[in-house]
Amino acid sequence: MTLQQLLTEGKEYLRQCEITDFELDACLLLFHVFGIDRGAYFLRQQEIVSQEKEEKYRTLLAKRGKHIPLQHITGYTEFMGLDFHVNEHVLIPRQDTETIVEEVLRSCEEKRVLDMCTGSGCIAVSIAKLGKPHSVTAVDVSDKALQVAIENAKINHVPVDFIKSDLFEKCMGKFDIIVSNPPYIETKELEMLMPEVRDYEPRLALDGKADGLYFYRRIIEKAPDFLLDKGSIFFEIGYNQREDVSLLLEKQGFSQIECKKDLAGLDRMVSAVWKKGI
Numbered sequence: 001m002t003l004q005q006l007l008t009e010g011k012e013y014l015r016q017c018e019i020t021d022f023e024l025d026a027c028l029l030l031f032h033v034f035g036i037d038r039g040a041y042f043l044r045q046q047e048i049v050s051q052e053k054e055e056k057y058r059t060l061l062a063k064r065g066k067h068i069p070l071q072h073i074t075g076y077t078e079f080m081g082l083d084f085h086v087n088e089h090v091l092i093p094r095q096d097t098e099t100i101v102e103e104v105l106r107s108c109e110e111k112r113v114l115d116m117c118t119g120s121g122c123i124a125v126s127i128a129k130l131g132k133p134h135s136v137t138a139v140d141v142s143d144k145a146l147q148v149a150i151e152n153a154k155i156n157h158v159p160v161d162f163i164k165s166d167l168f169e170k171c172m173g174k175f176d177i178i179v180s181n182p183p184y185i186e187t188k189e190l191e192m193l194m195p196e197v198r199d200y201e202p203r204l205a206l207d208g209k210a211d212g213l214y215f216y217r218r219i220i221e222k223a224p225d226f227l228l229d230k231g232s233i234f235f236e237i238g239y240n241q242r243e244d245v246s247l248l249l250e251k252q253g254f255s256q257i258e259c260k261k262d263l264a265g266l267d268r269m270v271s272a273v274w275k276k277g278i
Contacts (some may be wrong), residue, residue: 001048001049001054002045002047002048002049002064003030003034003041003044003045003046003047003049003074004046006030006049006054006057007026007027007030007041007045009230010026010029010030010057010061011023011026011027013026013061013065014026014061014065017064017065017066017067019064019065019067019215020194025064025070026038026061027041028056028070028074029060029061029064029073029074029118030057031091032060032074032202033053033056033057033059033060033071034049034053034183035059048212049237055113057073059094060073060211064098067194067195067196067199067200067227068196068200069092069200069201069204070198071086071092072086072088072092072200073232074100074178075087077092077093079093079095079097079098079122079126080098080101080122080126080129080130082125082126082129082130082156083155083156084120084121084122084125084152084155084156085120085151085152085155086120086148087148088143088147088200088201088202089144089145089147089148089202090119090120090144090145090148090202090205091119091120091201091202091205091206092201093120093122095262095263096262096263096264096266096268097122097123097181097236099236099261099262099263099268099269100123100179100181100234100235100236100239100260100268100269101122101123101126101127101130103234103260103269103271104123104127104177104179105127105130107130107177107232108127108131108132108133108176109131109132109133110132110133110134111133111134111175111176112133112135112137112173112174112175112176112177112180112228113127113135113136113137113175113176113177113178114136114137114138114139114171114175114178114179115127115136115137115138115139115179115180116139116158116167116168116178116179116180116182116219117139117167117180117181117182117183117205118138118139118140118145118146118149118162119140119145119148119151119181119205120145120148120149120150120152121138121148121149121150121152121162121178122152123138123181124136124137124138124149124153124160124228125149125152125153125156125158125160127179128153128156128158128159128160128199129156129157129158131174134165134176135161136158136159136160136161137160137161137162137163137171137175138162138163138205139162139163139164139165139167139168139170139171140164141164141165141166142163142164142202142204143164143229145202145205146162146164147190149162150162150218167215167219167222168219168222168223168225168226171226173226174226174227174228174231175226175227175228175231176227176228176231176232177232177233177234178219178223178226178227178231178232178233178234179233179234179235180215180219180233180234180235180236181235181236182208182215182216182219182235182236183204183205183206183207183214183215184207184208184212184213184216184236184237184238184241185206185208185211185212185238186209186210186211186212187207187208187210188210189212190203190206190207190261193206193210195221211244211246212238212241213241213244215247216244216248217246217248219233219235220233220245220248220249220252220254221252223252224252224253224274227274229274229275229276230273230274231273231274232271232272232273232274232276233249233254233268233271233272233273233274234269234271235269235270235271236245236268236269237259237267237268237270239265239266239267239268240267241270242259242270245270246259246270246272249270249272253274254272254273254274255272255273255274255275256271256272256273257270257271257272258270258271258272259271
């Protein structure tokens with residue numbers, strides 16, 4: 001069997017399994033197994049494949065056919081142009097989240113940054129790697145998530161201080177910037193998510209409780225105790241949470257509340273400034 005024949009078979013198999021991006025995923029799994037890119041594939045597509053590689057490819061196809069996320073199968077993903085290890089213990093970094101990282105990068109030079117609910121560490125590591133912060137601290141309540149985040153800091157060769165904590169419980173000191181992509185999906189909505197998310201990504205990183213605002217409330221309530229004067233807070237939000245999160249910030253005394261949209265034109269980030277005495 002040639003590479004081309006194997007890929008054709010893989011595409012058809014994933015199509016029958018009702019995988020949305022069946023053509024792309026079949027390609028990416030083939031490239032992963034054979035250690036090639038698209039250009040190399042076109043040069044080698046008539047090459048006869050070994051039985052060992054053919055069996056490995058079929059094994060990975062079977063996993064994807066069960067709707068196991070592609071990133072969990074390969075063990076890695078790309079975010080902000082950087083490589084990140086991912087597994088079932090962390091939320092897979094989404095391109096939407098690059099919106100908040102890009103915004104923080106505009107103002108993080110020589111600043112102390114705290115990433116709350118760090119998960120895979122994609123936000124903290126990207127800021128440490130691509131910006132010039134004074135320091136980056138990252139917090140998560142999950143030991144297993146922190147293990148992944150620590151590995152990602154090592155992969156990208158950046159210094160990040162990791163803390164196991166239930167939000168601010170074990171945090172110390174003050175920061176110029178607090179950034180967070182907290183769980184924000186309403187509990188009742190979880191069962192309606194696509195199988196890749198619902199069945200394989202950690203509920204801990206998804207469930208924002210009854211109205212999706214639970215973690216925003218807790219973080220906003222305590223954030224002033226950990227922000228320097230004129231410090232900033234940045235939240236990733238769901239497409240329909242702009243008004244609710246903005247109101248929570250306003251009631252707590254934050255000012256200069258702004259919203260940014262993602263590449264799809266959906267509300268994706270809310271930011272605000274903390275000023276003492278306001």
